[in-house]
Amino acid sequence: MADLASDYFVTSLQYTKKTYQDVYPVIDPTNPSNSLAGRIAIITGASRGIGARGIVPSFARAGVHGLVLVARDEAKLKEAEHEVLAINPKIETLLVALDVTNEAAVGQLFDKIQARFGRHADILVSNAAISAATNEGGPTLHEAPVDEWWKNFEVNVKGFFVFTKYFISALPSPTTPATIINISTSGAWLVYPLAAAYSVSKLASQQYCTMLHAAYGGTLNVVSIHPGLVETDMTHPFFRKFDFDTPTLTGGLCTWVAADAERSGFLSGRVISANWDIEELVARKSDIVAKNELTMDLVGTFGKEQFETA
Known part of the structure; x- marks a missing residue:
């Protein structure tokens, strides 16, 4: 892979003619059409990386009414809150330091949201994730410690499930409109043996989004976003040569x-x-829906009809 172009991970996954690597007018959070006025949003993994440097300030610039910032590091959460209030001092914040896999703590969080804002949250951005048991020397998957491998599933799958469980349960009814955004990765559908545990766990969370849509698609908007290649403390050294x-x-x-x-x-x-x-x-909305594109699927030709003769 040493001869790959620096923009390989943008162009190789290209689905639209135009591509972007930075915010542009249509998705600019200050664009009035992207206003989050009156909304209450929960952002997990809010203390660092994409959460702290991208999602949290963007929601602040979009004028969200309330921000619930969740991570394990309380000091870092306070830094994120400081930036929010510097952008818009009118935003009401709630900082909660917890482990996303702790069901009791997550359940208590939603009680705190009700007490703080007097109502349910409208938006959940599931950004908290870990990439453990990465083999920097090569794809020797069998060498990964079992507990380290499983940590990916504890955070990236169980943590996501626990938050969605209580987020939906806190809505006035299952038919109350709400949005869940899952920060995913191209590793959920590509093959990266160097980060197999992370990739497989994110595939599971992606499929869970499909299940959520199937169950609550009439009112619950559930979208997974591959953030592109962003430099964070989780970025494997292999990717540092790319844009x-x-x-x-x-x-x-x-x-x-x-x-x-x-x-x-x-x-x-x-x-x-x-x-x-x-x-x-x-x-391309009509075509995407008609062909059921941008979903995970098993490739092949299925159905007994193909074996039937006229």
Whole structure:
């Protein structure tokens, strides 16, 4: 892979003619069409990486009413809150330091949201994730410690499930409109043996989004976003030779998705890349839905009809 172009991970996954690596006008959180005024949003993994540098400030710029910032590091959460209030001092914040896999703590969080804001949250951005048991020396999967391997599933799958469970349960009814955004990865559908545990766990969370859409698709908008290649403390050294996308690219796309469920609802149950041009996706809406594209599937020709003779 040493001879791959620096923009390989943008162009090789290209689905739209135009691609972006930084925020652009249509998804700019200050664009009035992306306003989150009056909404309450929960952002997990809010203390670092894409959460702190991209999603949290983007939601602040979109004028969200309330921000619930969740991570394990309370000191880092306070830094994120400081930036939020510097952008918009009118935003009401709630900081909660917890482990996303702790069901009791997550359940208590939703009680705190009700007490703080007097109502339920409208938006959940599941950004908290880990990439453990990475084999930097090569794809020797059998050498990964079992417990380290499983940590990926504890956080990336169980943590996501626990949050969605209590987020939906806290809604006035299962038919109350709400948005869930899952920060995914291209590793969920590509093959990266160097980060197998992370990739397989994110595939599971992606498929869970499909299940959520199937169960609550009439009112729950569930979209997975591949953030592109963003430099964070989880970035494997192998990827450092390639162009990086900005955290605000993901943040802006999250505001676009969350701002208008009617506009973005055709993407519910699907996965999109932050690099793709959102206007082109909207223009291809009918085709995407008709062909059921941007979903995980088993490739092949199925059905007994193919074996029947005239």
